[in-house]
Amino acid sequence: MSSNGGVTVLHVDLSERSTYIERFALPDVARLLGGRGLASHILFRDMGKGVDPLGAEAVLVFAPGHLTGTCAPTAGRTTVVGKSPATGLFMKSSMGGHWGAGLKFAGYDILVVHGAASQPTYLLVTDTAVQFGDASQYWGLDVRETSREMAKQLAMPDVDIACIGPSGENKVKVAGIMCTYYHAAARGGLGAAMGAKNLKAIAVRGRTPIKVAEPGRFWDVSEEARKRIAATGRCKFYGQYGTAGVVVGTNEMEAFPVQNFRRGYMENAYQISGQCLTDRGYLVRRESCFACPISCKRYSATRARYSGSEAGGPEYETLAAFGAGCLLEDMDANLRANELCNILGLDSISTASVIQWAFESAERGVVPEHVDDGSGGHVRLAWGDADAVLALIEMIAHRKGFGDVLADGVRSAARRVGGDSWKWAVEAKGLEQSRVETRMAKAYALAFATNPRGPDHLYGQPMAEFGFSPEARELVRKLTGDVKFANPVITEHKPELVAWHEECFAMTDSLGLCSRATLSTYAITPGMMAEMLSAATGFEVDEQEMHEAARRIINLERAFNAREGAGRKDDRLPWRLMHEELPNSRGIKAVNSEEELGAMLDEYYDIRGWDRETGVPKASTLLSLGLEEVASALYSEPGKQRM
Amino acid sequence: MEGALVTDPAKCTGCLQCELACSLKHEGQFAPWLARVVVHRTPETCLAFPNVCQHCEDPPCAHACPVGALKTSPGTGAVYVDVVECIGCRECLEACSHGSISFDSDKGVALKCDLCNGEPACVDVCPTGAIRLERYVARGSDCLAGPGNPDRRRTDDE
Numbered sequence: 001m002s003s004n005g006g007v008t009v010l011h012v013d014l015s016e017r018s019t020y021i022e023r024f025a026l027p028d029v030a031r032l033l034g035g036r037g038l039a040s041h042i043l044f045r046d047m048g049k050g051v052d053p054l055g056a057e058a059v060l061v062f063a064p065g066h067l068t069g070t071c072a073p074t075a076g077r078t079t080v081v082g083k084s085p086a087t088g089l090f091m092k093s094s095m096g097g098h099w100g101a102g103l104k105f106a107g108y109d110i111l112v113v114h115g116a117a118s119q120p121t122y123l124l125v126t127d128t129a130v131q132f133g134d135a136s137q138y139w140g141l142d143v144r145e146t147s148r149e150m151a152k153q154l155a156m157p158d159v160d161i162a163c164i165g166p167s168g169e170n171k172v173k174v175a176g177i178m179c180t181y182y183h184a185a186a187r188g189g190l191g192a193a194m195g196a197k198n199l200k201a202i203a204v205r206g207r208t209p210i211k212v213a214e215p216g217r218f219w220d221v222s223e224e225a226r227k228r229i230a231a232t233g234r235c236k237f238y239g240q241y242g243t244a245g246v247v248v249g250t251n252e253m254e255a256f257p258v259q260n261f262r263r264g265y266m267e268n269a270y271q272i273s274g275q276c277l278t279d280r281g282y283l284v285r286r287e288s289c290f291a292c293p294i295s296c297k298r299y300s301a302t303r304a305r306y307s308g309s310e311a312g313g314p315e316y317e318t319l320a321a322f323g324a325g326c327l328l329e330d331m332d333a334n335l336r337a338n339e340l341c342n343i344l345g346l347d348s349i350s351t352a353s354v355i356q357w358a359f360e361s362a363e364r365g366v367v368p369e370h371v372d373d374g375s376g377g378h379v380r381l382a383w384g385d386a387d388a389v390l391a392l393i394e395m396i397a398h399r400k401g402f403g404d405v406l407a408d409g410v411r412s413a414a415r416r417v418g419g420d421s422w423k424w425a426v427e428a429k430g431l432e433q434s435r436v437e438t439r440m441a442k443a444y445a446l447a448f449a450t451n452p453r454g455p456d457h458l459y460g461q462p463m464a465e466f467g468f469s470p471e472a473r474e475l476v477r478k479l480t481g482d483v484k485f486a487n488p489v490i491t492e493h494k495p496e497l498v499a500w501h502e503e504c505f506a507m508t509d510s511l512g513l514c515s516r517a518t519l520s521t522y523a524i525t526p527g528m529m530a531e532m533l534s535a536a537t538g539f540e541v542d543e544q545e546m547h548e549a550a551r552r553i554i555n556l557e558r559a560f561n562a563r564e565g566a567g568r569k570d571d572r573l574p575w576r577l578m579h580e581e582l583p584n585s586r587g588i589k590a591v592n593s594e595e596e597l598g599a600m601l602d603e604y605y606d607i608r609g610w611d612r613e614t615g616v617p618k619a620s621t622l623l624s625l626g627l628e629e630v631a632s633a634l635y636s637e638p639g640k641q642r643m
Numbered sequence: 644m645e646g647a648l649v650t651d652p653a654k655c656t657g658c659l660q661c662e663l664a665c666s667l668k669h670e671g672q673f674a675p676w677l678a679r680v681v682v683h684r685t686p687e688t689c690l691a692f693p694n695v696c697q698h699c700e701d702p703p704c705a706h707a708c709p710v711g712a713l714k715t716s717p718g719t720g721a722v723y724v725d726v727v728e729c730i731g732c733r734e735c736l737e738a739c740s741h742g743s744i745s746f747d748s749d750k751g752v753a754l755k756c757d758l759c760n761g762e763p764a765c766v767d768v769c770p771t772g773a774i775r776l777e778r779y780v781a782r783g784s785d786c787l788a789g790p791g792n793p794d795r796r797r798t799d800d801e
Contacts (some may be wrong), residue, residue: 069673070663073660098684104739182689209670209674210672215671215672226768261741286656287657287691288656288657288658290758291659291663293768295771299688299689569742608743
């Protein structure tokens with residue numbers, strides 16, 4: 001943050017090769033919490049209705065959290081906000097690493113990219129200049145080569161780089177943006193949006209100190225957060241085993257999405273778990289994002305096969321998507337798949353999803369068993385075939401052969417291939433679902449349906465419904481009045497749980513903290529976040545005001561989608577999870593239904609102040625949050641009033 | 644108190660909490676490049692290791708200083724920079740074989756660890772114990788405290 005606690009936004013226009021500065025004062029920060037909140041405001045304002053997410057008019061906002069660069073534990077994250085090429089709707093995608101702190105130390109809080117360059121270009125943002133560099137020498141290089149070569153060419157060993165791999169260059173709609181080598185803003189195809197702008201990389205470096213208004217008070221709340229993290233069992237667990245530590249437990253609950261969500265359990269889950277990674281010597285090092293004492297990030301290397309393959313990760317989502325989803329029950333093959341996704345710049349969730357869809361389509365005879373690999377050969381589509389999975393990853397990144405069909409995501413692939421293949425395309429809003437079994441977790445089902453980006457866990461992560469930890473059970477008791485509602489298979493009180501988690505997530509992203517600290521472990525509370533923001537800015541914000549600001553952000557993002565024509569009809573779950581029962585040994589009828597989801601949606605829209613029929617924020621709701629410009633954008637046409 | 648900072652690079656995750664705490668404590672702001680503890684990071688291979696001053700009993704930096712600006716604190720045994728006397732010649736940076744002294748080019752003075760009067764902030768915030776303060780129970784010869792030296796009796800700070 002600027003020394004006065006406000007926000008300095010660097011706007012870059014790639015078409016004009018020009019820059020300008022915009023500033024937001026403290027009250028605006030308190031209104032929208034900085035970071036993601038301001039980024040969503042800028043997106044709504046600067047990117048009007050119907051803009052092509054792959055066109056020059058598209059806007060891409062890089063927003064480190066308001067506290068990024070300080071010692072607030074886990075506050076190193078950056079949210080990238082834009083319109084998703086995959087869904088055509090609002091997208092926020094968050095990355096860890098050190099890039100966000102680098103942008104802050106260069107003297108900027110938020111970077112907004114407008115326009116498109118005519119040639120491959122990189123940006124170098126330092127505290128002395130913003131340069132537009134020729135990136136033709138890096139075009140075609142993978143993420144690791146790009147990061148390595150740029151640091152060398154710029155003669156800046158400590159530069160931090162956010163870039164795209166070949167997949168982003170090829171406008172693959174499952175391409176993400178990578179930073180600090182292995183940290184991904186993966187979801188929603190924002191890498192394709194960057195590629196469409198001919199923007200290969202954004203390098204940041206600086207020596208501008210960050211000051212907080214009340215250093216002693218800020219230190220105290222940071223210390224409290226550190227101590228809470230150190231004392232929270234779930235945080236220790238994630239530090240020990242990484243996010244993939246939850247593979248075994250999820251499998252034991254029979255809620256582990258196996259073989260494209262056909263089953264909830266697999267025999268050899270240990271082989272693809274964080275425990276196996278740690279105990280069997282695949283784990284090389286534990287790593288932290290900037291200012292994070294949890295250190296769930298891994299750096300791993302193969303042992304038995306795919307010799308020499310090493311990379312950051314893998315995370316739960318990657319191991320679950322390739323290991324369980326594609327039936328790749330071999331850690332070495334998973335590590336190679338993870339490395340390929342990292343260096344090619346692919347979202348491992350979506351990439352593995354389209355591969356699962358292809359395997360199932362071949363099994364059901366909708367696509368041939370052998371498909372063209374684009375290099376004169378063929379790939380055999382067969383579950384668990386590591387060679388096929390690894391070949392398909394590269395084919396997707398380079399749009400080679402059948403990979404081109406898969407490269408636009410599973411919804412597009414199902415449309416191209418036809419038949420019943422849309423039924424096993426596990427997507428909604430055009431986004432492939434992340435590896436959570438919503439048929440066994442009803443708050444997740446609702447959160448996935450209402451998530452403006454599509455069905456995944458990083459908008460509202462209502463993990464408390466499982467009651468995994470004392471912290472989670474206490475939160476459920478606080479929000480619903482009784483700890484018995486910490487039960488994933490019931491629908492009662494789930495809308496309240498989802499609303500709280502979405503709000504907590506909006507604060508978390510906006511301040512730059514990690515949901516690992518605020519949501520899945522509940523170590524850092526909204527009250528502590530309010531104290532952090534107040535101490536940092538000198539502008540007093542309490543917990544209630546944090547929630548109100550979070551609701552403002554959620555309404556802005558919802559309004560972006562409403563302006564594009566989305567609403568209740570889009571708040572749905574993948575067909576398979578609505579119509580096919582998940583087999584389980586507990587005798588639970590594990591499936592979602594229109595009736596059950598519809599009832600939760602009604603209640604959720606009421607909590608949010610959104611119209612039950614359309615799912616669009618009511619004008620009165622927007623006005624009560626002080627979002628007049630949003631209300632007029634949605635309701636300016638005559639006859640559209642719905643107060 | 645007499646003691647030394649001991650590092651365990653295998654435990655360092657590169658979170659930089661130590662640099663942030665150090666710069667806040669000494670500079671009143673978050674500026675990791677002004678920290679007295681430096682974490683060397685190699686992001687490509689996720690390597691990270693902290694570098695802290697060993698507070699040598701016979702400090703080469705103090706010998707190299709032409710104006711006697713590097714002094715030993717009688718209370719903590721810390722070798723510190725007297726910034727009033729430091730002339731910014733950087734001789735101490737050259738003399739330190741550990742590379743534990745850096746330079747504030749804005750103020751034109753050497754930067755080094757002063758053990759925070761015996762309560763080092765970096766030790767306090769390190770989540771993994773990659774930086775520890777080991778206090779000597781009895782002074783031995785000129786070797787450093789550490790797990791590899793059985794002759795030196797020591798207690799862990801915690």
